[in-house]
Amino acid sequence: MTARVMVQGVTSGAGKSTLTALLCLYLRQQGFKVAPFKALNLSLNSYVTSEGKEMGIAQAYQAWAAGLEPEACMNPILLKPSDEGRMQMVLNGRPYAEIDPHSKAPDQRILVDAIKGSFEHLCERFDFIVIEGSGSPVEINLVGKDLANMRTAEIARSPVLLVGDIDKGGVFAGLYGTWHLMSGPHRRMMKGFIINRFRGDGSILGSGIEILENKMSMPCLGVVPMVELRTPEEDSLGMTGRGPRGSCSDDMRVVWVDSLQSLLEAAQPGLDLRRICDIGSKGID
Amino acid sequence: MDFREKVVSEIREGVKGTDHDCRYNPCHFPGQDCTFCFCPLYPCEDPELGKLVKGRDGKDVWSCQDCYWTHRPDVARELHQLLTHRVGGEDAPIDTKSIKAVLERKFNKRAKALMVLGATSGAGKSFITAALCRVLSDQGFRVAPFKSQNMSLNSCVTSSGEEIARIQELQARAARAEPIAAMNPILLKPKGNAVSQVMVEGRPYMDMDVTQYYECFVRNEAMGIIRRNYELLAKTNDYVVIEGAGSPAEINISGFEVANMRTAEVADADCVLVVNIEWGGAFAYIFGTILLLPEAERKRFKGIIINNMFGNAACLRSGIERVERELGIPVLGVMPHTEHSLPTEDSMFISSKRSSVSDKVVGVIRLPRISNFTDFDALTLEEGVSVLYVNDPKELDYVDAIVIPGTKNTIQDLVWLERSQFASKIKELDGKVPILGVCGGYQMLGDTIMDVHGIEGGVCQQVEGLGLLRAVTDFDAYDKRTVQVSGELLVGTGGKVRGYEIHMGRTMAEEPGRLFRISSGGDPYDEGSVSADGMVMGTYLHGVFDLPAFRKFFVEMMASRGEGRGRTEARSLDEVVEESLALSAKVLLENLDLSPLIPFHQGGGTE
Numbered sequence: 058m059t060a061r062v063m064v065q066g067v068t069s070g071a072g073k074s075t076l077t078a079l080l081c082l083y084l085r086q087q088g089f090k091v092a093p094f095k096a097l098n099l100s101l102n103s104y105v106t107s108e109g110k111e112m113g114i115a116q117a118y119q120a121w122a123a124g125l126e127p128e129a130c131m132n133p134i135l136l137k138p139s140d141e142g143r144m145q146m147v148l149n150g151r152p153y154a155e156i157d158p159h160s161k162a163p164d165q166r167i168l169v170d171a172i173k174g175s176f177e178h179l180c181e182r183f184d185f186i187v188i189e190g191s192g193s194p195v196e197i198n199l200v201g202k203d204l205a206n207m208r209t210a211e212i213a214r215s216p217v218l219l220v221g222d223i224d225k226g227g228v229f230a231g232l233y234g235t236w237h238l239m240s241g242p243h244r245r246m247m248k249g250f251i252i253n254r255f256r257g258d259g260s261i262l263g264s265g266i267e268i269l270e271n272k273m274s275m276p277c278l279g280v281v282p283m284v285e286l287r288t289p290e291e292d293s294l295g296m297t298g299r300g301p302r303g304s305c306s307d308d309m310r311v312v313w314v315d316s317l318q319s320l321l322e323a324a325q326p327g328l329d330l331r332r333i334c335d336i337g338s339k340g341i342d
Numbered sequence: 343m344d345f346r347e348k349v350v351s352e353i354r355e356g357v358k359g360t361d362h363d364c365r366y367n368p369c370h371f372p373g374q375d376c377t378f379c380f381c382p383l384y385p386c387e388d389p390e391l392g393k394l395v396k397g398r399d400g401k402d403v404w405s406c407q408d409c410y411w412t413h414r415p416d417v418a419r420e421l422h423q424l425l426t427h428r429v430g431g432e433d434a435p436i437d438t439k440s441i442k443a444v445l446e447r448k449f450n451k452r453a454k455a456l457m458v459l460g461a462t463s464g465a466g467k468s469f470i471t472a473a474l475c476r477v478l479s480d481q482g483f484r485v486a487p488f489k490s491q492n493m494s495l496n497s498c499v500t501s502s503g504e505e506i507a508r509i510q511e512l513q514a515r516a517a518r519a520e521p522i523a524a525m526n527p528i529l530l531k532p533k534g535n536a537v538s539q540v541m542v543e544g545r546p547y548m549d550m551d552v553t554q555y556y557e558c559f560v561r562n563e564a565m566g567i568i569r570r571n572y573e574l575l576a577k578t579n580d581y582v583v584i585e586g587a588g589s590p591a592e593i594n595i596s597g598f599e600v601a602n603m604r605t606a607e608v609a610d611a612d613c614v615l616v617v618n619i620e621w622g623g624a625f626a627y628i629f630g631t632i633l634l635l636p637e638a639e640r641k642r643f644k645g646i647i648i649n650n651m652f653g654n655a656a657c658l659r660s661g662i663e664r665v666e667r668e669l670g671i672p673v674l675g676v677m678p679h680t681e682h683s684l685p686t687e688d689s690m691f692i693s694s695k696r697s698s699v700s701d702k703v704v705g706v707i708r709l710p711r712i713s714n715f716t717d718f719d720a721l722t723l724e725e726g727v728s729v730l731y732v733n734d735p736k737e738l739d740y741v742d743a744i745v746i747p748g749t750k751n752t753i754q755d756l757v758w759l760e761r762s763q764f765a766s767k768i769k770e771l772d773g774k775v776p777i778l779g780v781c782g783g784y785q786m787l788g789d790t791i792m793d794v795h796g797i798e799g800g801v802c803q804q805v806e807g808l809g810l811l812r813a814v815t816d817f818d819a820y821d822k823r824t825v826q827v828s829g830e831l832l833v834g835t836g837g838k839v840r841g842y843e844i845h846m847g848r849t850m851a852e853e854p855g856r857l858f859r860i861s862s863g864g865d866p867y868d869e870g871s872v873s874a875d876g877m878v879m880g881t882y883l884h885g886v887f888d889l890p891a892f893r894k895f896f897v898e899m900m901a902s903r904g905e906g907r908g909r910t911e912a913r914s915l916d917e918v919v920e921e922s923l924a925l926s927a928k929v930l931l932e933n934l935d936l937s938p939l940i941p942f943h944q945g946g947g948t949e
Contacts, residue, residue: 225464229592229634264594
């Protein structure tokens with residue numbers, strides 16, 4: 058069976074996209090044929106594939122990290138908000154519907170089929186799929202409507218990792234609250250958590266990590282250091298303009314992947330990548 | 343002169359304010375009012391104000407040493423007024439009991455403490471604290487902000503030469519209070535290498551590394567410093583609005599941390615938790631924060647504020663109900679995202695938003711439906727260039743080039759440009775700085791946008807563009823162009839360009855100048871427009887800056903042809919800040935039910 062692992066975040070911008078790309082890069086270097094997947098992306102930053110199909114730019118970036126040409130099946134559903142609840146839905150790379158608060162929501166079965174179809178298509182051709190969630194998986198107001206997180210994990214039968222951004226502060230609260238608000242069956246699909254964007258000496262986190270591991274009955278798979286990084290941001294203007302200058306390349310795409318390589322090197326000592334690889338190979342019980 | 347005569351003479355002399363000539367000043371606190379050196383209410387025998395001590399002769403004496411109440415300028419003024427009206431003849435008794443009762447209805451003898459804690463940094467604590475200060479001040483209360491410990495390089499100096507964090511100075515302004523060091527008794531100024539200069543009560547105290555700070559300073563003197571400074575504010579105000587630091591639920595450092603729940607305990611504060619909903623996961627943070635706190639600390643929370651909501655708050659109802667049901671804490675309301683010019687703790691005012699003063703700044707207009715802003719990340723690969731997302735037309739006075747980015751809806755964002763005064767500002771800067779439109783921004787720069795089928799707005803219409811490029815855009819059919827392209831520059835010294843187009847509508851360019859010759863697939867064609875003076879450009883290419891040729895051309899042009907920033911004097915900062923503070927209070931009152939925190943029926947002092 059194709060190995061798979063899903064990265065979900067405590068918030069948007071927790072580092073899901075980057076960690077997904079990082080895992081793609083690592084697994085490629087370990088000799089896997091790896092592909093990224095995100096069922097549904099809510100973003101106005103999109104990319105056009107060589108076939109003229111539209112997809113989220115983060116999946117294009119992850120594809121580059123995996124050493125692949127981006128394909129629309131890596132992001133079958135792209136929602137592009139326009140205003141006051143209106144948005145354009147791009148399905149399999151083509152505009153599919155204009156959604157507004159008054160129109161009938163698109164048939165969930167069609168969307169689920171699109172997710173399944175694309176995911177299976179990737180499974181046929183690759184031996185490891187790294188799946189990215191969307192926003193927080195426990196938005197109480199979206200219960201039952203959120204396709205991009207636990208619903209996708211169920212469709213893909215994928216173990217889930219939860220990543221929280223410590224740079225914002227409150228990471229323990231964010232991780233614990235996310236776990237607390239999940240149903241029992243969903244909690245059982247969670248196989249570990251990761252603390253992202255940490256500055257300083259990791260030993261200071263020890264006691265907090267231990268409390269969380271006990272409360273949530275899952276291991277901390279690592280602490281990823283804060284690295285000045287260039288990534289294409291999906292939905293926030295936050296990172297723009299930061300990051301190191303003077304990469305050896307002048308091409309933005311090359312700079313993005315180079316920057317990811319430097320993050321991989323910095324993260325490796327603190328992140329149990331082998332265990333993540335095992336979790337992906339083992340799947341869910 | 344006996345005591346009564348002294349009081350009567352004090353009343354005759356009128357309100358004094360601070361007696362700077364007195365050699366004992368300040369005998370209670372800086373800024374005290376010295377009208378009643380002898381208190382007309384003496385001996386009030388109110389244990390909340392004074393206490394019994396043994397006198398020199400061994401007898402009990404009522405001591406006012408720790409009472410600051412009648413030295414508050416507002417209390418002294420009111421007391422003087424009451425006495426002037428009520429003191430009859432020389433021998434008529436002063437009814438101090440009833441006068442004190444009147445004062446007590448108007449002025450708190452000890453400040454009530456409200457504390458604003460955040461689920462994360464950047465939750466909006468500082469803004470909400472400032473807004474609460476202003477709301478309470480508007481109610482007539484005497485208010486002070488307080489943050490026991492702040493880490494910031496943005497500090498300023500008080501009138502007595504003490505250094506406090508800039509953000510507390512701003513909150514003092516919100517409270518209409520004179521900023522003093524007690525409002526921010528511990529200030530850490532990071533010096534690099536994990537060492538900070540620790541400032542205590544506005545003066546340099548010692549340089550410490552993290553271990554020294556937590557192992558020595560926090561264990562020993564920190565709480566004493568916090569307590570005595572809070573005490574000063576508590577005795578001289580009706581309300582103290584306290585700001586926490588970061589999250590109160592950092593379970594790895596509980597016990598070493600003084601700025602949140604331990605400060606709340608010192609002040610016996612009613613707490614509110616603020617969570618920023620912009621990033622998602624707000625409910626997880628609310629539950630996680632409260633549930634990781636010990637029971638006794640949980641009980642302090644009287645409300646939760648969901649901050650920075652984009653869009654309609656009604657969709658949050660089920661989540662809010664679950665919070666209130668399971669945590670037993672009311673959600674006071676949902677604050678909409680508010681554009682204001684107040685600095686956040688970590689950023690500063692407009693003029694210092696740039697990463698370095700000498701940088702050339704590309705101002706990208708933050709359209710409401712901005713798309714593909716990853717296009718501009720590449721600009722910062724160039725040394726000495728930074729990108730500023732611009733929310734306010736006035737900020738365009740500080741930029742060296744203007745970019746109108748892509749948008750999900752050209753017509754609606756064009757209407758927004760007009761309405762928000764961006765359009766007139768951009769036209770004013772035509773010819774002075776380079777202006778580039780990408781995709782939707784290109785369409786806006788043209789003369790006309792025709793949407794006769796209502797494809798963009800749902801309404802059939804023809805709208806005027808900014809008119810800076812001779813070009814007409816036509817949304818003639820529901821047809822979305824998505825294609826990768828590459829080619830050569832037709833401007834500057836040439837070079838390669840690569841990108842992709844994602845758009846509805848076609849643009850007929852009537853400018854003779856073109857930007858690119860596209861040669862990928864099919865017949866080569868020319869793309870983009872350049873105005874006759876070369877200063878206005880438009881293109882459909884996303885990723886236009888990814889390869890260096892056009893990027894360098896643009897940056898070079900910005901350096902050589904632009905007149906650059908600083909053309910006009912900015913509005914006075916005070917004016918901008920004052921407007922924003924008034925706005926903050928208004929937004930707070932409109933969106934939150936503050937009744938669990940503030941008794942609005944209570945009168946407050948007179949001004």
